[in-house]
Amino acid sequence: MFENIYQDYLLVKNEENRKARYDGNEGWYHASGAGLCSRKLYFESVEKAQPTNPPNKSSMRKMRVGTILHEDIQNSLILYNNIYNNNILQDNIKHDISQNNITQEYNVKFDVEGEIRLPSLNVRGFYDVVSKDFSADKDAPKVKLYDIKTTANFSFARKFSSKLSSPQENRNHYLQLGTYGLGLREKYGDIDQMSVIYYNKDNSTMREVVVPNMFIDEAKRYWYSINEEHSRGLPGFNFGTSPANAWICGYCQFKSRCNPPPKF
Numbered sequence: 001m002f003e004n005i006y007q008d009y010l011l012v013k014n015e016e017n018r019k020a021r022y023d024g025n026e027g028w029y030h031a032s033g034a035g036l037c038s039r040k041l042y043f044e045s046v047e048k049a050q051p052t053n054p055p056n057k058s059s060m061r062k063m064r065v066g067t068i069l070h071e072d073i074q075n076s077l078i079l080y081n082n083i084y085n086n087n088i089l090q091d092n093i094k095h096d097i098s099q100n101n102i103t104q105e106y107n108v109k110f111d112v113e114g115e116i117r118l119p120s121l122n123v124r125g126f127y128d129v130v131s132k133d134f135s136a137d138k139d140a141p142k143v144k145l146y147d148i149k150t151t152a153n154f155s156f157a158r159k160f161s162s163k164l165s166s167p168q169e170n171r172n173h174y175l176q177l178g179t180y181g182l183g184l185r186e187k188y189g190d191i192d193q194m195s196v197i198y199y200n201k202d203n204s205t206m207r208e209v210v211v212p213n214m215f216i217d218e219a220k221r222y223w224y225s226i227n228e229e230h231s232r233g234l235p236g237f238n239f240g241t242s243p244a245n246a247w248i249c250g251y252c253q254f255k256s257r258c259n260p261p262p263k264f
């Protein structure tokens with residue numbers, strides 16, 4: 001009973017999220033799809049097809065855990081802003097929170113969950129966090145962009161193992177971040193630093209990976225090549241781009257429509 005009731009709740013939450021973020025914007029590429037599969041991007045944003053393989057119950061619950069953790073971390077930054085940057089709560093509430101001395105001051109202002117649009121590349125998406133760090137210079141803050149990723153123990157361990165990780169392993173995460181960086185350049189000028197904050201769902205370890213800024217230009221090249229490829233129609237199967245890795249097909253919402261070869 002509980003599983004079914006929770007499932008119905010998740011369907012409602014997903015529909016709310018779809019309406020808020022994507023309704024009327026179906027023709028844009030999703031920044032979060034960077035580097036995963038060119039065919040999938042084509043089905044999603046060029047054909048605007050309905051998913052043939054929506055996530056199963058267990059996958060939906062896993063995704064929900066990620067969403068909740070995102071919201072929680074972002075809420076902690078909003079609370080920090082309320083205490084030190086005086087931008088949301090009323091004075092009396094701010095005062096009470098400050099007296100409790102619940103967090104340390106870092107000379108940083110946070111902006112969470114903002115939209116970026118890149119019309120010339122037909123890409124839009126939502127970054128997790130931008131911080132303006134005034135600790136070195138109060139007139140010229142360092143602008144840092146962060147993406148939060150929740151991950152299971154196995155893939156978390158791979159990311160931080162020099163033996164197990166491969167250069168391609170996190171390329172999609174870095175291209176996604178680079179896409180947000182590209183969108184934010186217009187607003188902030190150059191981005192000083194980009195990072196992924198990985199959260200291990202199995203043991204709650206958090207680690208930051210600084211991502212080279214060259215991924216901003218990589219992301220520009222990537223989306224340019226996607227537009228070029230799609231102008232010629234549905235891309236063929238090509239390991240490395242369609243899809244980037246075999247595991248992606250296992251989670252793909254267009255798998256039946258796509259019908260990938262068995263080795264995928």
Ligand code: SF4
Nearest residue numbers: 037039040249252258
């Ligand atoms: S099934 Fe695989 S190859 Fe086909 S669209 Fe999905 S991820 Fe790409």
